[in-house]
Amino acid sequence: MSNKPSVVMVGLGYIGLPTAALIAQNKTYVHGVDINPSVVETINQGKIHIVEPELDIAVAKAVKEGYLKAATTPVEASAYLIVVPTPFKAKNEPDISFVESATRAVLPLLKEDDLYIIESTSPVGTTEKMMQLIFTERPELAGKINIAYCPERVLPGNVMYELVHNDRVIGGVDEKSTEKALAFYREFIKGDLHRTNARTAEMCKLVENSSRDVQIAFANELSLICDKADINVWDLIELANKHPRVNILQPGCGVGGHCIAVDPYFIVAEYPMESKIIGKAREINNYKSFWCAEKIQTAKLEFELKHGHKPSIALMGLAFKPNIDDLRESPAKYIAQKVLQNANNGEYYIVEPNITEHNVFKITEYKEAVEKADIVAFLVAHDEFKTLELPSDKVVLDFCGVFK
Ligand code: SAJ
Numbered sequence: 001m002s003n004k005p006s007v008v009m010v011g012l013g014y015i016g017l018p019t020a021a022l023i024a025q026n027k028t029y030v031h032g033v034d035i036n037p038s039v040v041e042t043i044n045q046g047k048i049h050i051v052e053p054e055l056d057i058a059v060a061k062a063v064k065e066g067y068l069k070a071a072t073t074p075v076e077a078s079a080y081l082i083v084v085p086t087p088f089k090a091k092n093e094p095d096i097s098f099v100e101s102a103t104r105a106v107l108p109l110l111k112e113d114d115l116y117i118i119e120s121t122s123p124v125g126t127t128e129k130m131m132q133l134i135f136t137e138r139p140e141l142a143g144k145i146n147i148a149y150c151p152e153r154v155l156p157g158n159v160m161y162e163l164v165h166n167d168r169v170i171g172g173v174d175e176k177s178t179e180k181a182l183a184f185y186r187e188f189i190k191g192d193l194h195r196t197n198a199r200t201a202e203m204c205k206l207v208e209n210s211s212r213d214v215q216i217a218f219a220n221e222l223s224l225i226c227d228k229a230d231i232n233v234w235d236l237i238e239l240a241n242k243h244p245r246v247n248i249l250q251p252g253c254g255v256g257g258h259c260i261a262v263d264p265y266f267i268v269a270e271y272p273m274e275s276k277i278i279g280k281a282r283e284i285n286n287y288k289s290f291w292c293a294e295k296i297q298t299a300k301l302e303f304e305l306k307h308g309h310k311p312s313i314a315l316m317g318l319a320f321k322p323n324i325d326d327l328r329e330s331p332a333k334y335i336a337q338k339v340l341q342n343a344n345n346g347e348y349y350i351v352e353p354n355i356t357e358h359n360v361f362k363i364t365e366y367k368e369a370v371e372k373a374d375i376v377a378f379l380v381a382h383d384e385f386k387t388l389e390l391p392s393d394k395v396v397l398d399f400c401g402v403f404k
Contacts (some may be wrong), residue, residue, distance in 0.1 A: 002192070004076045004168055004189070004377070005029060006028055006029055006030075006077055006079060006082070007020075007023055007029070007030045007077055007078075007079045007080075007081065007369070008025075008030075008031045008032075008033060008074045008075065008077040008079070008080045008084065008106060008109075009030055009031070009032045009033065009081050009083060010033045010035070010080065010081065010084060010102040010105065010106065010320065011033070011034065011045060011082065011083040011085070011120070011240075011287050012032045012034040012039055012040075012070060012099075013050065013083070013084075014052070014156065015031070015086075015119065015154070015159075016032070016034075016039050016081070016114065016154050017043070017048065017055065017120075018052065018055055018058070018154075018159045018160060018163055019083060019093070019119070019152070019163060019315045020032045020062075020064050020068055021055065021058035021059045021068060021082070021299045021366050021390065022160075022163050022188055022287070023064035023187075023188055024058075024065075024067035024068040024089050025058060025061070025062060025188075026185070026188045027067060027068075027185055028067065028188075029065060029069075030062070031065055031069055031070075031071065031074065031075050031077060032068060032070040032071070032096070033070070033071060033072065033073065033105070033287045034070060034072065035072060035249070039070070040070040040071060040072055043059060043063065043068070043070040044058060044063065044069065044309065045063075045355055046060040046063040046064055046072050047059070047060070050201050051325055052156070052157070052159050052160070053157065053158075053159075053160065054120040054160040055159065055160060057228050058160065061138065061269035064239045066243075069372030069390065072170070072268040073105070074105055074106050074109060075109070076109045076111075077109070077114075078113075078114055078115065078391075079114065079116075079117065079184055080106045080110070080114065080115070080116045080176055081107075081117050081118075081119060081384070082099055082103060082106075082117065082119065082120055082130075083119045083120055083147055084098040084099055084102045084114075084120050085120065086098065086099060086120050086121050086122055086123075086266075087263055087300075088262060088266075088269075090268055091269075091270065092265040093265075093269045093383075094122070094123045094265070094266045096123065096126055096267060096342060097118070097121060097128075099118060099120050099122060099126060099130065100130070100133065100354070100373075101304075102118075102135075102245070103130045103133060103134065103154065104137075107133075107134060108140060110134065110138060110141060110145055111141075111145075112141065112144045112145065112393040113144070113145065113181050114145045114146065115145070115146045115148070115177075115181060115184055115297060116130075116134070116147050116148075116222070117148050117150055117181055117298050118148075118149050118150075119128065119150055119151060119152055120258070121147075121151060121205055121206070121262075121263055121266070122202055122205075122266075123194070123202070123266045123269070123270055124199050124202045124203050124206070124209075124266075124270060125199065125202070126149075126150070126201075126202060127142065127147060127149040127171070127173060127198035127201075127202060128198060129171060129198070129243065129319075130147070131147050131173050131289065133379075134147070143174075143270050144178040146172065146173065146180040146181065146182035146203075146220050147177050147198070147325070148170060148171060148172040148173065148177045148178060148180070148198060148373070149169055149172075149198040149202050150166075150169065150170045150171070150181060150185065150201065151165075151168075151169065151170045151202070151204065153166050153168075153205070153208060154166060156326060157323070158323065161362055163189075164189060164190050164191070165190055165191050166189075166191045167175070167191040167192045167193070167194060167337065168185055168189060168191060168192075168193050168194065169194045169196055169198070169200075169201045169204045170182050170185065170193055170196070170201065171194060171195075171196040171201025172196040172197065172198060173197075173301070177254055178195050178196075178197075180275075180356035181275065182195065194254075195307060199386035203267075204221060204358050205263070206263050206266050207265050207267075208312045209259050209260045209263040209264065209365060210263060210267060210281070210313075211266040211276070212249075212260050213255055213260050213261070213264050213281050213282065213285060214254070214264075214277055214278060214281040215248075215249045216249050216250075216251075216255050216281075216285060217255075217282075217284040217285050218248065218249070218281075218314065219248055219249045219250055219251040219279075219377070220238065220251045220252070220284055220285055220286065220288040221251075221284055222236065222237065222248070222252070223251035223288070224288070224291065228340070233251055234250075234401045234404035235404075237250070237251075238404075239302075245402060248256075248289070249398075250400075250401055251288070251401070252288070252381075252399065252400040252401075253288065253289055253292050253331040253332055253335060253379050253400055254285050254288040254292070254321030254331030254334070254335075254336060255285040255331065256287045256321065256328070256330040256331045256333075257320045257321065257326070257328060257329055257330075258328050258329060261282075261285070261329045262329070262348070264278045264279075266281050268282070274404050276352075288331070289331040289335055290331075290338070292331075292335050292379070292397075292399045293334075293335045293339055293379075295374070295377075295399075296313065296315075296377050296397060297333070297339065297342060298374050299311075299312065299377075299395055299397060300321050300346065300375065303312035303374060303375060303395060307374075310345070310346045310347070311346070311373075311374035311375045312346065312347035312348070312349070312367035312371070312372055312373045312397070313338075313339070313346065313347070313348050313349070313373055313374070313375045313376075313377065314347065314348075314351060314364075314370055314373035314375070314376045314377065314380055314400075315332075315335070315339065315347040315349070315350050315351065315377055316351045316369070316376060316378045316379055316380065316382075316385055316401040317332050317351060317352060317354040317368075317378065317379040317380025317381075317382055318333050318336060318350065318351075318355070318361065318379070318380070319352060319354055319360070319380050319382070319383070320328060320330050320332070320333075321380065322380055322381045322382050322383065323383055324354060324401075325354035325355050327352075327353075327355075327358075331379075332379035332380050333378055335377075336350055336361065336379070337360075347367070347372075349369035349372060349373055350362060350363055350364060350369075351363065351364055351365075351366045351369045352380075353366050353382055353384050354382070366384060366385065366388075370388060370390065372395065373394070374395060375395040375397065376390065376394050376395070376396050376397070376398075377397040377399065377400045378396070378397065378399055378400055378402045379399060380400060381400040381402045382402055385402045388402075
């Protein structure tokens with residue numbers, strides 16, 4: 001068997017690396033590309049630079065058996081996958097410059113019949129734009145290569161399972177491209193593969209995450225209303241969800257992570273007049289974090305008025321959601337920063353059981369923090385917190401339903 005790579009994976013991050021490992025597990029040679037030399041070096045040693053269950057084993061095996069190799073530049077292959085970040089610029093506008101530079105890097109290597117797939121979350125029309133770029137630079141390839149968009153939909157923390165078992169939406173720029181991309185994914189994905197065009201596939205990814213954002217915004221809005229109405233929002237939602245066609249999500253400190261708090265802006269930036277609910281949901285979810293910080297501030301002042309001295313405060317959780325160590329775009333982190341800005345010599349205990357240290361926050365063990373603090377504010381519903389026994393003299397602010 002020749003060990004010529006048949007797949008080039010551009011971008012070895014949270015999605016690119018697991019996907020590369022999965023393809024390599026299938027005994028297909030994968031050449032991974034990343035601009036960061038230390039990432040390349042780590043992977044070539046059979047190690048990983050991100051936290052994701054089971055990924056370490058898969059990468060170690062793929063590298064050891066010679067099916068996965070990393071480098072800073074691409075080589076010739078028959079399929080090219082673009083799995084790079086699409087951040088946003090000022091004014092929440094999507095920035096597709098990484099997709100473009102990844103495309104330019106593989107452009108000289110493309111040949112007739114090759115497959116070029118974008119997986120990066122992208123604004124609608126990006127795949128067509130990249131097709132134009134490819135055909136402008138390589139006019140002899142027009143209509144002769146297969147170009148498609150296929151978003152991933154895996155949940156951080158469960159990536160290795162979901163990559164294989166989730167359904168996928170595959171949209172080519174023409175039917176032949178869709179079929180070729182479908183045949184490619186069928187080799188390693190057990191979920192159903194659904195055919196569409198590139199624009200619909202791009203919008204589908206954005207809509208999935210916007211839908212979740214809008215639903216969480218509804219729950220967060222209810223939490224604000226219930227706070228004024230003196231109603232327990234958790235009880236309310238549980239009761240409303242007894243209706244056979246109602247399924248309200250859970251309120252929290254806001255929405256974090258690299259996906260749900262970002263992707264809706266890709267729609268709003270392009271279609272501002274039409275995407276009223278999607279834009280408003282972003283505002284509500286962002287406001288919820290601000291509101292939580294204000295609530296802590298108010299509790300602090302009330303305590304001082306009542307007791308004549310400043311309270312000590314425990315901030316419970318920094319991650320962007322329960323039971324992970326990922327602090328990216330975390331509302332809890334935002335709240336902690338905001339509260340500490342107004343710290344005014346008060347005593348604070350910052351808790352995050354899933355990390356041991358942080359370059360800004362001094363981390364305190366969670367039981368110790370609860371014991372020492374007068375005010376305990378729950379920002380993330382980590383499992384460890386649920387069994388805590390809280391003495392009745394503590395002021396408890398449960399923003400995320402730890403004790404619902
Ligand atoms: N959250 C709530 N209330 C809820 C559910 C979530 O406040 O009822 C908050 C979480 O605490 C967190 C944020 O929402 O701050 C996002 O968490 P999440 O678990 O909903 O989603 P992510 O960001 O980990 O992953 C999402 C998933 N998308 C959907 O569920 C529609 C995942 O399938 C996508 O692959 C991923 O985004 C992505 O990469 O786009």
